[in-house]
Amino acid sequence: MILTPLHLCLLLSSALFCIGLIGALSRSSSILVLLGVELMLNAANLNFIAFWRYGPNPAAGTGVLFVLFSIAVAAAEAAVGLALVIAIYRHQRSIRLQDARRLKG
Amino acid sequence: MIPLLSLIVFTPWIGAALLALWRGASPGAIRGLGLLFSLSTLGLGLIALSRFDPAITVPQFGETHDWISMLNVHYRLGLDGLSLVLVLLTGIITPVALIASWREHRDARLFTALFLLLQGAALGVFLALDFFHWFVFWELSLVPAFFLIKLWGGPSATRAAYQFVIYTIGGSAFMLLAFAALYAATGTLDFLQLGQYGADGTLNVRLGAIGGWWPRAVFLGALLGLAVKVPLWPFHTWLPPAYAEAPTGASMFLTAVMSKMGVYGFLRILWPIFPTQLHQAAPCLLWLALGGVVFGAFAAMRQTDLKRMVAYSSLNHLNYCLLALFALSAATGQPGTTSAAAAAALSGTILQMFNHGLSAAALFYCVGVLEARSGGRRGLNDFGGVRTAAPIFAGLCGVALFSSLGLPGLNGFVGEFLIFRGVFGLAPWAAAVACLGLLATALFLLTFWQRVFHGPTGKVAANFPDLSLSEILPLLPLIGLMFILGVWPQFLAKLINPLVSLWAGQLPLP
């Protein structure tokens, strides 16, 4: 079993992902939940770069482009998500995620 | 370029819509509007007549628009000699029938609107060249007819109306299925295209490819739908109650125009599209048509209700048309068949359609007058001596009776003579048997005339005012045409002759 740099990169991204996940699962502030989700997204980006870097054809730049779009989408997501938080706050006078369950089926 | 045919079809519907929307219309306005819109057909029909070139045998004034391109359905209208004759007939009968209904005071607005709806649907049937909207018009005509019978009819009108509609729809359902199969096999619903497939045998090949019995089943379906409509004996039992219970105007229209839709269907659809199947079935169908001619006339003799009697006479007359057609189809390809006989049979059929429209409508009108004068009675024995009290009425009714009887010099003779001439050339024994029908017709029509008009003046006839001028008015065009066509049939013959010659010439004669 040889630990290559790619393995390390993947372990890094996995750890980051799990930190984000734990944050998102355990915190009740919706802002922090969003930040956790943001971390998970970043962890995924790390994987793209890692595979691009150590993949068979790094000259293509596909991974870079993918991450670039991903960042753009993440920016949009962050903006909309935080705006939602503010909207929820305005209605609920609270940013606790467990209070926002009015859409329950 | 004015879409003349669309105008012909839809102008009555515009009138119907106007009447339906105009809530506070006065009776005078309703009558005027109704008459105006129903006369539009005659006016536009005359324009078509003036521009019509009889020498061109394909449908003229054609209008083709894509409609449902996914189903290869097109909006196609066209007018050939046959359609023109029927459009003119509709144009003449509808205003007359509307005027005859003027004594109908109950909800005249709805009555007139329904009538115009019926007129438009009938015209659509005569002009459509694509099965899709042809069938829409065909079925649509039942709706106003149903309400006209049910709401304004006699005591047992509801039953008659239901019987009429269900029976007819039952037949049409089979026809619809048949055409669905045709569409599946050929991918088109265009009559002319289908006619071509029928003539060159493509249709049989394609239907046969589905299954061996399909060509026959499809033919039978289409036949059933049309046979009920005409009606071919013995699919006629809806006819006497429906005609008898309907209000006078509706009876006139039903017998004069709607029954023609069936015969038209035979000529336009069944005969061109299914020549081989019809040829196989014709010897059998010939018996049925003969049954209609003979039994229809004899059954009429037995009726004591005048309207039922006239209804049976309609059955008898319409079966002459079918007799000619079936004789033609049965004889196709047989030795001894001449195109002269074929042309006579076809011309006779078309003329008979027009003539029967005139005379049957006039007879129903006369019975309607009797009914109105006697407080709703129309028994054969309720009258007597009416001629003494109302000589003008007796005279006009007599002309209608003798026209229906086929007296030479009046219109009925020409059609019947040609049919007999054709049938004799194609199936001599059938012509000989059909003569019985002629005799019985004379017998019951003269009985009608004798019991109602002759003899000592009866109770009803004692205070029986003669026709007023406004009552004579609707009869005059009918009676006038009876004389004109009786003496000068060339008027109609020249319209249809090139078409008929073409049809007769196309038959595979030996």
Place this chain on the structure above:
Amino acid sequence: MTGLLIIALVTLVPAAVAMALRNVIHSALLLILSWAGIAAFYFWAGAEFLAFSQVLVYVGAISMVVLFAVLLTRHTRTDGGVAPDTLGRALAGLLIGGAVLGVLFGAVLSTPLPIGSKPAAAVTVHGLGVELMERHTIALLVVGVLLTVALLGAVVLAASDSRSGPEDAR
């Protein structure tokens, strides 16, 4: 290899602390550090342009937005009190997160990953631009539209509704 370890430390430790802190402002500030670490990783991996983008977007923009959001929602009730369900949820989160971590680690470690022999060719900014404008033009346009729509949506959602009546306050 060392660089990568340093980067991992810089990235993971602030992230973990940020998720554990009670004060949201502090969490946000620590996360900026973590994002910077990720930018460093990009740089290390040879994607310089991405590293700059990461800095600009996350460190520059998103962190500011987060801070604004925190400030806007802060003044009434802090996320202070530990509700009865909070502890249980934290425990469940740790448990599940640990499980995921274990699974992922197991998966990564049990997979042999051969590495391409070629060293990474530098992707130039010029090359990226050409790629974006030629092969991915449509995607670029779509992203542009997406950003515009997201911006408008965020404005609409966050804008204080002046007409908000009692039924909105429900």
Place this chain on the structure above:
Amino acid sequence: MSLPVQLLWLIPALPLLAAGIGSLTPRSGRGLASGAAIVAMAISFLLSCGALATALAQPAAHLVHNFAWFDLGGSAVRLGWLLDPLTAFMCVMVTFVGTLIFIFSTGYLHEDANFTRFFCFLSLFAAAMLGLLVANSLLLLFICWELVGLASYLLIGFWFHKPSAAAAAKKAFITTRIGDLGLLLGMLWLYDSTGSLLFYDGGQGVLEATALGGLVAQTTIGGLAVSTAIGLLIFCGAIGKSGQFPLHVWLPDAMEGPTPVSALIHAATMVAAGVFLVARVYPLMSADQGLAHVPVHALTVVAAIGAITALLGALIAVAQSDIKRVLAFSTVSQLGYMMLALGVGSWVAAIFHLLTHAFFKALLFLGSGSVIHAAHHEQDIRRLGGLRGPMRATFATFAIGMMALAGVPFLFSGFWSKEAILHAAHNWDVSHLPLYAGLAAVVLTAFYMTRLVAETFFGSPRSEEASHAHENSAVMTVPLILLAVCAVLLGFLGTPAYPWLQARLEGHTEVHGHPIFEGAGLLMLSIVLVAVGIGSGWALYGRRPRANANALDPIEGRLPGLFAVLRARFGFDELYAATVGRLNTAMAALSDGLDRYVWDAAVRFLAALGEFGGVVNREADEDVLNGGFDATNDRLRGTARSYSAAQTGGAHGYLRTVAVGFVLLVLIVMLGGGV
């Protein structure tokens, strides 16, 4: 003055125009209607004389003028006018007799309320008959033929308020229509075989050699030549119209009409049409004469029917007591003579007799009309009597008519024409039976006519009405006198010594007479027979006039059985009522029953089936399908409720579920030995 054939249509058109005027004239316009009718008829008479002049100028030619009526297929249905001596003589006769009858009618129907209508119908009748005469197409002839039937229907039923008149009119129309159907079929057959219905068409007509040759060459059912079959079918029409056995039953009933109508029907128009028809298509009827191996020749049938009718009519006439019925049956009998003549091959003799008969029968009917009018519509000869005194002009003319009909020798026209027929029958080589029937009818005719005159005019009045009778006005007597003159003179056109009429009819321009003694034996025999008839009649009825109206007839007293049979007209009416009438009723009942109990029942059964299906369907819907659906729905709803409990609305829970699910999935994949 001569009339070109192109204008021949004017002859029927003028009375038609008068009919149109009459139909539109209000009841008060008596003068207009009758005036128009008489003037039109008189002008037609002059035109007919012109036509006669044209025809006699070239008697062998058939002058025709054909035209298309309407297009049919590649050709057209064509009609036309035909002018030959036959047409011309008939036109002259019809218009002349018609004019006199019209004039007579103005007096006879003076008091009738429907006077204008009467003249309208009369003109229509005459127009139809004239149209029939000038037709060069069997189709046009048939059209006019039917119109004759219509007009006779209207006129016989003129007094329609009398149920008997209405019934008689219907009977006449229907009975003749039975024959007409034969004519129709014959016409169709002819049309189908030759492609034309024109009589003469420059070699293409159906009566010309080409067409006839074709028709004779083909055989049909029973080995008959097609021409024979067609001829017999056409003859059916003649049987109906001319009151031949077995369709003679309508003719006596037709006496219900006003007497001028009877005169017109019996003399000039309707019954003559049948004889004319056979004479017109004579080339067709006689085309099969050359064939040896056919079962029957058309003309043989004609002769047989004619002989039977001649004898039958004469026998029945002996026992009738209504003055008009006696004359009616004498018409039947005389028409039988004409048919006999046609059958034995001498159509010119038939036409000769037709012409003379027209005059003296019109004379007799108008005379009887004069009597009836004078005696206030008393028609029973047993209640008349003694009219010789008060009605001198009527008596004199009636007697002339009677002698012409009975065939009193030399002076009277009936004698010559009847002799011509008997002579022809004598020369017929197939059988002599028609001759014997004819000779028997000669005796009977003389006998019953003597009886009629004796009962009516001799003796003393036997009723109130008869005793008050007096001579009618000049408008009625002058036509009688004119007709009487003609009844005498007309015979000299066709005596054996100088048979001018026959020669012209046959198309010869010069006349070949025979010495009168050539057939002297037959001539003497018939003179003797006439004498026997008149003598026995006078012996029975003239010498000892009936005492009162209820006295037994002398024959009735001696041979009551025979007399009853004759009076009942051999029971033909009853026979037909029992057979044809019943068949008809049965047929109607069958048709109606089929409708009611078979077809309608079938429809009802189908409807009931449908209804039953509906009921079954409803039950099935409510109990089975609906119940099943309801249960399924309940269960679904319960399940859904339990599932929806997982839908907490809390984002944490969802995220947690996803994570757990992810772990589980990965574990499954890894432990399952997949990747």
